[in-house]
Amino acid sequence: MRLSRYFLPVLKETPAEAQIASHRLMLRAGMIKQASAGIYSWLPLGFKVLRKLENIVHEEQVRAGHTPMLMPTLQSADLWRESGRYDDYGEEMLRITDRQGRDLLYGPTNEELITDIFRSHVGSYKDLPLTLYHIQWKFRDEIRPRFGVMRGREFFMKDGYNFDLTKEDALHAYNRHMVSYLRTYERMGLQAIPMRADSGPIGGDDTHEFLVLAETGESEVFYDSAITDLKLGDRSVDYDDWDQCASIVKEWTTPYARTDETHDDAKFNEVPEARRMKSRGIEVGQIFYFGTKYSEAMGATVQGKDGKPVPVHMGSHGIGVSRLVGAIIEASHDDKGIIWPEGVTPFHVGIVNVKQGDSEADAACDAIYKSIEALGLEPLYDDTSDRAGAKFATQDLIGLPWRITVGPRGLKNGVVELTCRRTGASEELPPEQAVEKIAEIYTPHHHTERPEPMAKRSFHTWM
Amino acid sequence: MRLSRYFLPVLKETPAEAQIASHRLMLRAGMIKQASAGIYSWLPLGFKVLRKLENIVHEEQVRAGHTPMLMPTLQSADLWRESGRYDDYGEEMLRITDRQGRDLLYGPTNEELITDIFRSHVGSYKDLPLTLYHIQWKFRDEIRPRFGVMRGREFFMKDGYNFDLTKEDALHAYNRHMVSYLRTYERMGLQAIPMRADSGPIGGDDTHEFLVLAETGESEVFYDSAITDLKLGDRSVDYDDWDQCASIVKEWTTPYARTDETHDDAKFNEVPEARRMKSRGIEVGQIFYFGTKYSEAMGATVQGKDGKPVPVHMGSHGIGVSRLVGAIIEASHDDKGIIWPEGVTPFHVGIVNVKQGDSEADAACDAIYKSIEALGLEPLYDDTSDRAGAKFATQDLIGLPWRITVGPRGLKNGVVELTCRRTGASEELPPEQAVEKIAEIYTPHHHTERPEPMAKRSFHTWM
Incomplete structure (x- = not known):
């Protein structure tokens, strides 16, 4: 999903009525x-x-x-x-x-x-x-x-x-x-x-x-x-x-x-x-x-x-x-x-384009987006013209477990950044490897502790 | 699904209140x-x-x-x-x-x-x-x-x-x-x-x-x-x-x-x-x-x-x-x-065992059942001890588009019967061929007129 086509009305202020x-x-x-x-x-x-x-x-x-x-x-x-x-x-x-x-x-x-x-x-x-x-x-x-x-x-x-x-x-x-x-x-x-x-x-x-x-x-x-x-x-x-x-x-x-x-x-x-x-x-x-x-x-x-x-x-x-x-x-x-557990996250990975409109960054994001969809997983691509800081804040707020950050500076060195929401740990790696890593994370039984992901399940297994 | 484990309370009488x-x-x-x-x-x-x-x-x-x-x-x-x-x-x-x-x-x-x-x-x-x-x-x-x-x-x-x-x-x-x-x-x-x-x-x-x-x-x-x-x-x-x-x-x-x-x-x-x-x-x-x-x-x-x-x-x-x-x-x-259209049928095919308890018929039904499930399709197997006539009446009533009938007589000649609910037409063929035919029927775009079947769709395509 491209964020520009989604309805995600995030609020900046904390609503007064909410106690927990x-x-x-x-x-x-x-x-x-x-x-x-x-x-x-x-x-x-x-x-x-x-x-x-x-x-x-x-x-x-x-x-x-x-x-x-x-x-x-x-x-x-x-x-x-x-x-x-x-x-x-x-x-x-x-x-x-x-x-x-x-x-x-x-x-x-x-x-x-x-x-x-x-x-x-x-x-x-x-x-x-x-x-x-x-x-x-x-x-x-x-x-x-x-x-x-x-x-x-x-x-x-x-x-x-x-x-x-x-x-x-x-x-x-x-x-x-x-x-x-x-x-x-x-x-x-x-x-x-x-x-x-x-x-x-x-x-x-x-x-x-x-x-x-x-x-x-x-x-x-x-x-x-x-x-x-x-x-x-x-x-x-x-x-x-x-x-x-x-x-x-x-x-x-x-x-x-x-x-x-x-x-x-x-x-x-x-x-x-x-x-x-x-x-x-x-x-x-x-x-x-x-x-x-x-x-x-x-x-x-x-x-x-x-x-x-x-x-x-x-x-x-x-x-x-x-x-x-x-x-x-x-x-x-x-x-x-x-911080969503992988088994229930609304989207499997966020893609943040830190310089929307930069033709290389846009092309790299598009390619990553398509590769993730091809895995049967759902990316949420922040393709808006917001500044990078606001995009990161939104990603942290909505809590997708993984984020791929794409920017012109990294691309010059052939890398993007893969960040884990839970630990905050980031690593730089080529786009294809970032996608591979995402594929591996969402493969069933990668670790026994990991809840089974739902991406590849058929709707009808339960009916 | 095995009928003996399902909850399918069919009624013999036509309820008086139902006008259409x-x-x-x-x-x-x-x-x-x-x-x-x-x-x-x-x-x-x-x-x-x-x-x-x-x-x-x-x-x-x-x-x-x-x-x-x-x-x-x-x-x-x-x-x-x-x-x-x-x-x-x-x-x-x-x-x-x-x-x-x-x-x-x-x-x-x-x-x-x-x-x-x-x-x-x-x-x-x-x-x-x-x-x-x-x-x-x-x-x-x-x-x-x-x-x-x-x-x-x-x-x-x-x-x-x-x-x-x-x-x-x-x-x-x-x-x-x-x-x-x-x-x-x-x-x-x-x-x-x-x-x-x-x-x-x-x-x-x-x-x-x-x-x-x-x-x-x-x-x-x-x-x-x-x-x-x-x-x-x-x-x-x-x-x-x-x-x-x-x-x-x-x-x-x-x-x-x-x-x-x-x-x-x-x-x-x-x-x-x-x-x-x-x-x-x-x-x-x-x-x-x-x-x-x-x-x-x-x-x-x-x-x-x-x-x-x-x-x-x-x-x-x-x-x-x-x-x-x-x-x-x-x-x-x-x-x-x-008569359910293929695109919305609750089960893709019915399996009727005309002689439940006959070891050959039971084994043939089990094998067909497993083959159909392996296709990602859902069979409804009437494994009850009802007589054949009652089983056929139930199948016709609930309207699955295809039925495979298995009995000792056919099995002696190596065949089962595949019946189309809509036309009533039947053909005898070896069990494997009956399953292949079912697979072909539910393959997307087999005919352009056929509504796209849902069996292999992922639950998440729409979310």
């Missing part, structure tokens, strides 16, 4: 614009990141054997009356009356609707196991929306629901979800720690939250530092293998890791002192096993092997996709701006 | 389920098609140089008061009050919101031309929702907005949209005819609707049959070339084609009688040029070349993405079910 880094940087980098309290428009750069996260979530859910679908944003109040949650849910539920006087609501979650779909269409234990999920806009009428997309009212979320014949089957579904979530966050360049949680209004026995460590997190967290050494890396996971999934879950749930809600001082003190960590965390996902709570309330049964109806065992599992954009920034930024 | 073919077939093929009046859940098969259409729209918009973003579903009423449409819009606008007593609405369209984004961020003629678009859920509180997704209340729509300095620039944007829409519909296997339209509540001077011919269409249409011979095929279009875009628009707008709303009997009678056609059509898109109507009402100006503020020339352009799923089915089905 991600909110401030998303506004300044032209990623979002508030439409009304807690409701945002995603400007092109923000939408690009949101869509990349959505795609990673889809790919990892499909890899785990889960089936994508889509439920609507508005739901009938009747279904929620049936489960008993219409009155329970409180004022955070946005209640709507249509022109015919029917009660609707903007779905904050979808247990009722998915259970209704299940009971209408699934009749036999032979149709199980089944896990359906969708990624859809949801609404919670927060009394005090703030922190940008981190605590907005209209938010984009993946929620998935498993239906199983027995508790054991449902616990495997729980484990499968935990593993697929770990992989999802890793690909986004995030370390999200599963922590035992309270079940809250959804109800349930087993539940873990996933928290990203960040000073601005809403929760206080206590953990054994051993957990931060764990990585899935490029382990191959067979999601049909109960034992493998259970052993990965055990690995991640053995070290102490809890939020203030479930914290147990006595247990925490059993952790060797040097590994006892206290920090803050941002919740980016949660998984639940809640047994037959909804299936019994709403009559979601299947014919069991003995011909008798049995209520199914269910769980629900969520990832806050729009919130993750903010969480990634909270976990990865500096004074100058955002 | 697409509604009936989408319910029977397990594509949708009504959640409440005019509001649908998209079950896995339906969601897959919806997402393919969304992807085609994105790719063609980006190809035309338009920039994707995303606006929220809920909007502040204040913006609509500013444009004067809050009261004008009538009861089809779903009005909502949040817990703080603020007036919101579920956006039926986005002229106000996009104009607000524009005026907040764009200041100079140098930032023009600019075309922003999004694909988002919208709501119209139809008094009598019916015909399934064809006239639902919550619907998925692409709407795009161009901002230009002069009327001439804006008319090029209009032409660019018309051409990109023609290409979009062609890739979906549809013939959508642009017809001069009335501007309705959005207002505007120039406007065309795109109509797909179908008996169940809501509009009566009158056209010169010459227009149905026009095809873009694989012409290469340079969207920056004003003359080329204008000449394509001229080609498509010269033959007479109007709906009953703008029909002119005298002009129609100038068409040679043999080419004078009367039919019905389904509206699947509309483009508008409306000049400075919104920019003046809402103060969307830029500094012109002389330093003085000038209101920008705008247009808005929509494609009904969820409605298109229905329109494609209306235009392409038979008594047995849906």
Whole structure:
């Protein structure tokens, strides 16, 4: 993309209303614009990141054997009356009356609707196991929306629901979800720690939250530092293998890791002192096993092997996709701006022409641009007439992980500059070598720690 | 995908409430389920098609140089008061009050919101031309929702907005949209005819609707049959070339084609009688040029070349993405079910094992399945224990364009059966040759008439 043809309205001033880094940087980098309290428009750069996260979530859910679908944003109040949650849910539920006087609501979650779909269409234990999920806009009428997309009212979320014949089957579904979530966050360049949680209004026995460590997190967290050494890396996971999934879950749930809600001082003190960590965390996902709570309330049964109806065992599992954009920034930024992990960056590399209009510099930039596109990667070429300093500031602000700087002086010596956003380290090298280096960086599994890049993935791998 | 692991709840009976073919077939093929009046859940098969259409729209918009973003579903009423449409819009606008007593609405369209984004961020003629678009859920509180997704209340729509300095620039944007829409519909296997339209509540001077011919269409249409011979095929279009875009628009707008709303009997009678056609059509898109109507009402100006503020020339352009799923089915089905065009089919080929459990048949199906996946295509393998007749009925109902039938009798002679859903024609051939044939069918530009398949496209081509 050439910047002269893009819509990237960066702000020079820091907006007064933004209290935390991600909110401030998303506004300044032209990623979002508030439409009304807690409701945002995603400007092109923000939408690009949101869509990349959505795609990673889809790919990892499909890899785990889960089936994508889509439920609507508005739901009938009747279904929620049936489960008993219409009155329970409180004022955070946005209640709507249509022109015919029917009660609707903007779905904050979808247990009722998915259970209704299940009971209408699934009749036999032979149709199980089944896990359906969708990624859809949801609404919670927060009394005090703030922190940008981190605590907005209209938010984009993946929620998935498993239906199983027995508790054991449902616990495997729980484990499968935990593993697929770990992989999802890793690909986004995030370390999200599963922590035992309270079940809250959804109800349930087993539940873990996933928290990203960040000073601005809403929760206080206590953990054994051993957990931060764990990585899935490029382990191959067979999601049909109960034992493998259970052993990965055990690995991640053995070290102490809890939020203030479930914290147990006595247990925490059993952790060797040097590994006892206290920090803050941002919740980016949660998984639940809640047994037959909804299936019994709403009559979601299947014919069991003995011909008798049995209520199914269910769980629900969520990832806050729009919130993750903010969480990634909270976990990865500096004074100058955002630092995108390679797996989610909106563009793979920035090209800065320090002397736009200089025919050699222009030609060199064009050539680099085309070579990077030919790799299946996306460059963002600042071809505007801004002075070099302003171009660098914009690049640092929007946080592309790599930048190639092209100027007449370097070109005389046959070199351009390749700069790493995270370390600030630069090296001079011939243009072709800079492009080769970019190709190498975005090659899958170049390092096991590197999140898998998305450039060459087909859109359809997840559908 | 193996059917035993998919969620495809086909119905044997025809639902009583469904009056038209697409509604009936989408319910029977397990594509949708009504959640409440005019509001649908998209079950896995339906969601897959919806997402393919969304992807085609994105790719063609980006190809035309338009920039994707995303606006929220809920909007502040204040913006609509500013444009004067809050009261004008009538009861089809779903009005909502949040817990703080603020007036919101579920956006039926986005002229106000996009104009607000524009005026907040764009200041100079140098930032023009600019075309922003999004694909988002919208709501119209139809008094009598019916015909399934064809006239639902919550619907998925692409709407795009161009901002230009002069009327001439804006008319090029209009032409660019018309051409990109023609290409979009062609890739979906549809013939959508642009017809001069009335501007309705959005207002505007120039406007065309795109109509797909179908008996169940809501509009009566009158056209010169010459227009149905026009095809873009694989012409290469340079969207920056004003003359080329204008000449394509001229080609498509010269033959007479109007709906009953703008029909002119005298002009129609100038068409040679043999080419004078009367039919019905389904509206699947509309483009508008409306000049400075919104920019003046809402103060969307830029500094012109002389330093003085000038209101920008705008247009808005929509494609009904969820409605298109229905329109494609209306235009392409038979008594047995849906017939998907290759460009939008949810799976590329069905595999029917007529004797599940027979080790040779099972092995042959597995091998074909793997070969098709290796091509980057998606098979749907009916590996259930249903009898052959039921499997064929399901395949015909869900309408995959190609089917490979595998049975012990054929395998003895070293052959399987390849069947075309549209013609019903079958041929026996060795499994490898059947797979080769499938590969050839889905190779881009195999025939110029064939819509470009999507299998090998990268997700990121459009972002």
